Amino acid sequence: DIQMTQSPSSLSASVGDRVTITCRASQTIYNYLNWYQHKPGKAPKLLIYVASSLQSGVPSRFSGSGSGAEFSLTISSLQPEDSATYYCQQTYSAPPITFGRGTRLEIK
Amino acid sequence: EVQLLESGGGLVQPGGSLRVSCEASGFSVFSSAMNWVRQAPGKGLEWVSNIRGTGDNTYYADSVRGRFTISRDRSKNTLYLQMNNLRAEDTAVYYCASTAVADTNHEYFQHWGQGTLVTVSS
Numbered sequence: 001d002i003q004m005t006q007s008p009s010s011l012s013a014s015v016g017d018r019v020t021i022t023c024r025a026s027q028t029i030y031n032y033l034n035w036y037q038h039k040p041g042k043a044p045k046l047l048i049y050v051a052s053s054l055q056s057g058v059p060s061r062f063s064g065s066g067s068g069a070e071f072s073l074t075i076s077s078l079q080p081e082d083s084a085t086y087y088c089q090q091t092y093s094a095p096p097i098t099f100g101r102g103t104r105l106e107i108k
Numbered sequence: 109e110v111q112l113l114e115s116g117g118g119l120v121q122p123g124g125s126l127r128v129s130c131e132a133s134g135f136s137v138f139s140s141a142m143n144w145v146r147q148a149p150g151k152g153l154e155w156v157s158n159i160r161g162t163g164d165n166t167y168y169a170d171s172v173r174g175r176f177t178i179s180r181d182r183s184k185n186t187l188y189l190q191m192n193n194l195r196a197e198d199t200a201v202y203y204c205a206s207t208a209v210a211d212t213n214h215e216y217f218q219h220w221g222q223g224t225l226v227t228v229s230s
Contacts, residue, residue: 034216036153043112043203043220044145044153050214087153091215095167097143097155 002026002093006086006100014108017078021103023088025069032092035064035073038102039084047086048073083107110134110219112204117224124194128224130187130204135219137180141207142187143217144178146200154200157189158207172198194228201225 003026013019023033031051038044046055048064051071061076075082088100116128130142141160145153157168157178166178177190187204201223208218 032214036217038153041222043222044205044217045220046216046218049208049216050210050212053210055218085152089153089217094215095155095158096169097158099153099155102152 001096002029002090002098004088004090004098004100006088006103008103009101010104010106012106012108013078015078015080019075019078019082019105021073021086021088021105023066023071023073023100025071025090027093028068029090029092031067032090033064033066033071034089034091035062036087036089037082037084038087044087078107080107110206112206112219112221114202114204114221114224117202117226119227119229120194121230122195122228124228125190125192126194126226127188127190128202128226130221132185132187132206135206136182137185137187137206138182140209141215142178142180143205143207144187144189145203145205145217145220146198147203147223148197148200151200156202159187160207191226194226196228199226199228 005024033051035048036044052064085102111133143158144156159178175193180187203223204221205217206219
């Protein structure tokens with residue numbers, strides 16, 4: 001199974017900050033990498049698919065990059081509503097589809 | 109508008125059974141692969157199972173294989189997860205999600221439900 005390692009596991013940042021979350025796969029997954037935002041009590045929400053494609057309706061301050069085994073999610077200017085947990089997901093080698101353990105983002 | 113609505117969660121004793129459902133509107137559950145994903149208390153997202161293809165091929169995480177069965181009903185436009193021999197570690201919010209496929213054949217989970225809580229406890 002492909003393991004997905006996210007870092008950091010949590011972070012705190014201020015409104016307007018630039019924030020980057022990284023995700024590393026245990027082997028190459030080319031660009032079969034997606035990012036989701038999850039808020040408590042809500043349905044997870046797709047942000048980025050195929051490593052860097054922005055899902056329709058998602059603000060342009062979110063961007064994804066990377067290929068092979070190293071990926072990142074960047075929020076260019078943090079907003080209060082971005083407080084959430086963020087997950088990466090690989091769909092290259094499945095089953096099983098695997099998620100990272102999540103990064104909890106807190107707004108100071 | 110695509111909507112997924114889970115139901116059927118509740119409290120069940122260890123060793124017991126429960127079936128959770130995911131009713132879809134705005135699209136057919138047969139038009140794409142469908143998934144179950146769970147989140148245990150204080151933990152991250154874990155893929156559980158999916159069903160795909162015209163032959164209804166099914167796939168499971170090792171942690172549930174042999175105990176859980178995924179299925180879908182065309183007339184009710186509903187996805188199911190039959191859970192047998194439940195364990196305390198199956199306690200989680202269970203989400204259904206539909207798979208979308210990009211032009212490049214990459215898959216991702218486009219639509220998600222709000223989840224239903226399953227608690228396994230005596």
